[in-house]
Amino acid sequence: MENPSTKHTPNVDIELENYSIIEKIGEGGYGIVYKAKQISTGQTVAIKILKFKEIPDQKSIKQQIARFDRETKLCAEINHPNIVKLLDKGFTANQEPFAVFEYISGQTLKDLITLHNGLSADETGVLMGQVLDALVAAHAKGIIHRDLKPHNIMVTQTGTRSHIKILDFGIGIFTHDFRTDDYKDITLTHEVIGTPAYSSPNS
Template sequence: MSAPFDPYGSTTEAAAEMYCTVCDRSYAEGIDHCPLDGTQLIRLDQGQDPRIGMTLDGRYRIERRLGAGGMGVVYRAVDSRTGGRVAIKLIGSDKAVDIGIKKRFLREAKLLGRLAQRNIVEVLEFGQTREGQLFLAMEYLDGDDLERWRVKHGVLSPAELCEVGQQICAALEAAHELEIVHRDLKPANVMVVERPDGPRFKVLD
């Protein structure tokens, strides 16, 4: 399974992030101390990314950088065909990017494309731009990861814990049916999207 977001990156509208020098994690603005180790966080402003404002593959207009992970950078973009927001993951086209990383990116994109389940992030398409950059277009998840959501939400009731577990297990069951094993399941790799009928938990990575 592929990770559309940096596990510790923010998916909010913030123009800066709060960074912990002890555990090397970043949080959205509004949190002053690391919820894991209590360290006072340092505010880091985002630099201007040259891709902001560009249109990718003649379709996706990049609006904001969301985070960076082991295989690429993730952006929020607008799909010119639908007008809706999407998340775009890019890896570089230069020779410095290992071919093995590119192959892994494509393999995981194909796997995600086969997983049609409401608790797994939806892949819209993947491909390569004219400039040679591999990209993955996914549904945009406007929310917090499970770790941040728990900090904001407070102590969960037994019923809430069961709901979290049931939704995550449903995602894993769908993956296992396709012989896909999630090797890095943790709160930072689960996004929480608030909905009228209750929070929806979506497994990433």
């Protein structure tokens, strides 16, 4: 979950029990991600804190917290080497929900493609094979990502082999057979889901 272009100084206002914020490493439509250290173990982790959209009313706050909780449930359902692992979750001192993920040191697939002005057919095959393996595992659990794009795929190197991790199930959903009764209650209306450039034509 590291993207050097988005690094910032630490936010000292964030208070988390058992975690020490190191620096901000990313921000999306639904959350802000920080590099942090788990105090009890010394492990480096990535912490995503919910970022409320606009000026929310109580109903919107409830929906956004429920959606964030859904993301953690989606991640907790999957145990796969190519999907980022959820480690913990809780609330900040200001009652903002947060989720703790394994920290991935590397670069996004988007940055890798830009750096090398494209990828070879062999390298593309290796990476996409891992992406497909991860999606098969997610779909077997009834989970659809809904915002899969190069920005949400981290690439690390293990020796000479590239290894990917899929991030950000923030707008993911369970398929129809796996949905709970509150599905419609936590889906915000009048909202574009996903990134238009990477969405299917019928989205």
